[in-house]
Amino acid sequence: MLIHPWDAPTDDAEWQDWLAAHDFGQLAVNGPAGAPPMVQPTHFAYDPVHREAITHLARPHPIWRALEERPTVLLSVVDDYVFIPGPWQAAEGAPPEHGVPTSFYAAVQLTCTAHIVDDPGAKAALLQRQTGHFQPEGGSAPVAAGRAPYGRQLSGVRGLRLEVREVHAKFKYAGKRSEAVQQRIAQRLTERNGPGDEAARGHQERRRAALSGTRP
Template sequence: MLIRSWDRGDESEWREWLAAGRDFGLLAANGPPGHGPVLVPTHFLLDADAGEILLHLAAPNPIWAALRADPQVTLSVTDDYAFAPGTWRGAPGTPTSYYASVQFACTAEIVEDAAGKAAILNRQLAHFQPESPEVRVTPGAEPFGPLLTGLRGLRLTVREVRAKFKYDDKKPAAEQRAIAGLLAERAQGLDPGARAQLLRRNARRAGDPVPARTQRQEPAARPEGCPAG
């Protein structure tokens, strides 16, 4: 992922962005020679202070063979993306894509013992289903213990974090704010989220208080065919 100096996100920025409910990403492992990478969409639990990411996947998943051959992986999270037409951006009228993306370069450890898998699942349950603290996974105990044989746990030790917030920070602040207004007028797909990130970055540049509403805003539907950028 190319990160320009004006697009780079700092640690406090990417931590806050992910903590706002962004816990689903794309895990990439190196495939065998002559093949592309193995890609797995998955929920995950980030423990940024400990520098680790926890998740689990089904035992038949093809990623396990890839991880045993090479434990170096990347977990990528991308959100708040929108297409900006060239007519919005002044001369020479070059269109672009806005997006936020965080990539974790990690070393993977496969967890196969029942106690270790249960520990990962219980931490995930506490994160994703906090309204049900009574739901626990205990090896050998019903209802979930017998299901542990059908999955494996995965612990990712984070080696590097790369964060990019691509929202035209290289343009004059006034032009950036004008584009935020155009996103508000169009209000399609993830435009509200992209606008919130653009305004937040704009406020950081100006030294103004960061707008309070920077969390992801849920659109009616996600657009298809968003261009790469």
């Protein structure tokens, strides 16, 4: 992923906070020689303390053999994306039709080493961590090996710990544009008010404030 300086995170907290609220991504795994990568959409829980993401998949999944052979994987998360029409980006004083259309989006890519979890106790603990992330309010029985209601179902899944080796994050929200053009884009996003526009405008204004050293 190409990351220009004006699209890079302002600090680690920016991408970590965003990732904490965006816990569904695509796990890309190297396929056999001559075959395309395998891509699996999945919910996951990211743990910044241990620098790992955790998830689980069904035991019959063909991804396991690929992981055993090549454990280096990529977990990719993209969201808060919108299309920006060309006239919105036209330079000050230039004809609107000379503006270049583009996409706004936030993206985090985690390069990881995959560790398969098959021990029943460790697998139950991993699933309990996931449940705690997605259901912090509770409401589900504890996940424990050999105990109802989930103990018998543990054999049907395998756990997966994704040990993070590298992080590439990008927040593409007109960071290289002038203040006037950025304000114009923010106003157009407000007026359009389509899917994703509010989140995109929030990113743009937050980053503009952070980079200028002021508050929005």
